[in-house]
């Protein structure tokens with residue numbers, strides 16, 4: 184397993200060891216001890232799985248209380264996954280990192296608590312699976328606009344994205360309610 188810091192060093196790129204043979208492949212997707220040694224030392228309490236059609240954009244989501252760290256990956260198709268640092272006291276506040284995650288490259292991203300997170304589906308469909316360090320708390324959930332001009336996220340868009348009603352009403356980072 185190779186764990187590499189991204190341009191925002193707390194966001195980690197994880198490339199698992201994949202053992203292929205005539206049957207297919209095997210890989211470990213999370214192992215407490217190895218991940219803890221790499222700095223991802225959390226108790227995960229919830230696993231999520233979503234399926235989205237091409238052009239879907241989910242995000243940018245975060246919780247003002249019970250902030251969730253997320254260990255994310257794609258099991259069908261491909262997405263462009265984005266983490267935005269919204270930790271008020273962080274030197275990288277307002278910066279974003281993005282990466283292509285796919286069923287083929289099997290790459291994972293560690294998005295720590297304190298980040299807003301979202302993804303855009305670049306394949307026909309995509310299934311997205313992730314572990315969370317805290318529980319879903321809809322009353323604390325907030326969304327920042329995916330197209331906030333201050334963030335200028337370079338989404339690999341093909342046409343207008345498919346965005347939920349909730350995310351269409353998201354606020355820009357400057358006006359967003361943050362935690363801490």
Ligand SMILES: Cc1cn([C@H]2C[C@H](O)[C@@H](COP(=O)(O)OP(=O)(O)O[C@H]3O[C@@H](C)C(=O)[C@@H](O)[C@H]3O)O2)c(=O)[nH]c1=O
Nearest residue numbers: 231233241242243244245251253300301302319347349
């Ligand atoms: C996120 C979540 C949603 N739900 C329900 C609420 C709603 O009826 C339905 C769909 O919810 P949403 O539209 O919020 O789903 P979605 O837009 O996929 O939300 C997710 O987006 C990505 C980008 C993240 O980072 C996640 O943390 C999460 O916020 O599922 C749960 O029951 N538990 C959960 O943990």
